[in-house]
Amino acid sequence: MKKEWVLTKESFDALLAWLDTNPDSAAVKYEKIRTRLIKMFVCRGCLEPEDLADETIDRVARRLTDIESTYVGEPVRYFYGVAHKVQLESLRPKPVLPPPEVDDDDKDEREYECLQQCMGKLSVEHRELVLQYYQEERGAKIDNRKHLADQLGIAVNALRIRVCRIRASLLECVQNCTHTAAA
DSSP states (O other): OOOOOOOOHHHHHHHHHHHOSSHHHHHHHHHHHHHHHHHHHHHTTOSOHHHHHHHHHHHHHHHHHHHTTTOOSOHHHHHHHHHHHHHHHHHSOOOOOOOOOOOHHHHHHHHHHHHHHHHHHSOHHHHHHHHHHTOSOHHHHHHHHHHHHHHHTSOHHHHHHHHHHHHHHHHHHHHHHHHHHHO
């Protein structure tokens, strides 16, 4: 079993010292690196960019004693390399428990009930966005999505990403709900 590593004050201080000998400059560099990592994960469509940025920083801090004496170059580049691996790991499919054998009608009904529950848990803004996004068919759907993006003042691709994130959280909620209901 993998032992959980925790960022301690000492390891955090060592990380800051690696970034810069001046504590104030090190703190500014740290904040800039964390902000850039979050932006990078957001741009790559990750669902939990802050968590992935923190995981990246934890991993760098954990390996610091091994790399500190031999690493050459700006530390930010090392963070980006680790962030790339963290992102790839976040894309791996999570293990799913096999659902028990259920009659298809019961399964559909339970999934629908779970979807309704999960939709109710969304903010009003997210719920309305998802409902509007999936209206219409064919060409009307495309026009509807362009109009929706214009209303929000964002690009159509940004709208797609936003809805994709909401849909991913809905899917996870529905899967958890149906699994809990089946158990």
